Amino acid sequence: MTWFRADDGLPDHPKVLELADTRSYKAAMGLWVLAGCWSSKHLTDGAVPKGVVKRLGFTLSEAKALVECGLWSVTETGYQFHDWAQCNPLRAEVEAKREATAARVKRHRNKPNPPDCNAPGNALHGPLGNGVSNDAPDPTRPDPTGSVSASARQEFADAHRAWAFDRGRDPETLTGKALDAATERALAVAQRLDLSLAQAAGLLCDAALRLQQSTGKPWAYALREAQPKRGPAPLSQADFAADLAALEGGAA
Numbered sequence: 001m002t003w004f005r006a007d008d009g010l011p012d013h014p015k016v017l018e019l020a021d022t023r024s025y026k027a028a029m030g031l032w033v034l035a036g037c038w039s040s041k042h043l044t045d046g047a048v049p050k051g052v053v054k055r056l057g058f059t060l061s062e063a064k065a066l067v068e069c070g071l072w073s074v075t076e077t078g079y080q081f082h083d084w085a086q087c088n089p090l091r092a093e094v095e096a097k098r099e100a101t102a103a104r105v106k107r108h109r110n111k112p113n114p115p116d117c118n119a120p121g122n123a124l125h126g127p128l129g130n131g132v133s134n135d136a137p138d139p140t141r142p143d144p145t146g147s148v149s150a151s152a153r154q155e156f157a158d159a160h161r162a163w164a165f166d167r168g169r170d171p172e173t174l175t176g177k178a179l180d181a182a183t184e185r186a187l188a189v190a191q192r193l194d195l196s197l198a199q200a201a202g203l204l205c206d207a208a209l210r211l212q213q214s215t216g217k218p219w220a221y222a223l224r225e226a227q228p229k230r231g232p233a234p235l236s237q238a239d240f241a242a243d244l245a246a247l248e249g250g251a252a
Contacts, residue, residue: 002043002094004036005087015070024065031058032066036081036088043091046084049077105158111151148180148187152197156183159201166202167209178220189228203228 010016019025034056035048053063063079066072072079084090157179164170174182182204190200207226212219 002040002089004033004040006033006036007087019065019069019071022065022069024062027058028062028065031056031062032071034058035079039081039084040088043094045090046081046088047075047077048072048079048081050079053078108151108154108158148183152187153179153183155197156186156201159186159198160205162198163202163205167205172219174220174223178223182220182223185224193228200228 007013016029019028022028031053035052036046038044038052038056039046039048048063050060050063053060063072067074067079071082073082074080157174160174160182164172186197186201186204189195189204190197193200193203195203204223204226207228208219208222211217211226212222215222217225
């Protein structure tokens with residue numbers, strides 16, 4: 001998924017002010033926004049076929065109003081946003097970044113486990129490959145004496161961003177102790193529910209969101225205190241990779 005971008009000076013742009021003096025103003029601007037979202041989703045580089053105008057619920061006269069004020073131009077198949085590339089990425093850029101991100105995620109998932117990930121005192125074995133001590137009495141609470149591996153920390157951070165993208169939220173940045181605590185918590189959840197770290201992170205974030213909405217506590221606190229339970233099927237590894245790739249593509 002990509003994002004359709006509009007400059008914050010749009011309401012005062014001379015072309016918009018010219019359009020504001022017409023009866024088609026509100027409908028035409030609605031068409032401009034929805035068509036921009038459609039073009040971003042389908043990577044048409046600002047091209048809008050006539051059929052899409054009608055499918056979005058607008059008329060060709062409203063499209064003509066956009067042409068007359070200079071926001072659109074006429075093409076053989078429909079219309080074209082003026083200066084699309086000034087604010088929005090082109091198809092080639094989005095696809096190249098998505099491919100690079102998918103390759104990076106694949107490399108990360110294919111990396112071998114740290115040499116000490118199954119050392120004595122670490123109850124988390126197998127595909128999690130994290131290297132975090134888990135001798136705390138309560139397995140749902142992070143161990144402040146534990147040591148989170150860089151790979152586990154990065155995997156949680158990626159899963160955290162993918163979860164936010166999947167829920168349509170802006171991801172809050174976690175760093176330092178907050179990131180370590182959240183990663184340890186997700187690792188404990190993964191062990192308890194027999195999930196991958198990415199899947200456990202998704203359940204933890206869902207539970208943290210419910211806690212934050214009910215208490216108003218900061219996000220880092222909610223991640224530390226939430227009590228996730230196994231619910232609907234968590235985000236699969238494939239879906240996680242796809243969401244992360246789309247997220248990176250949307251930032252192009």
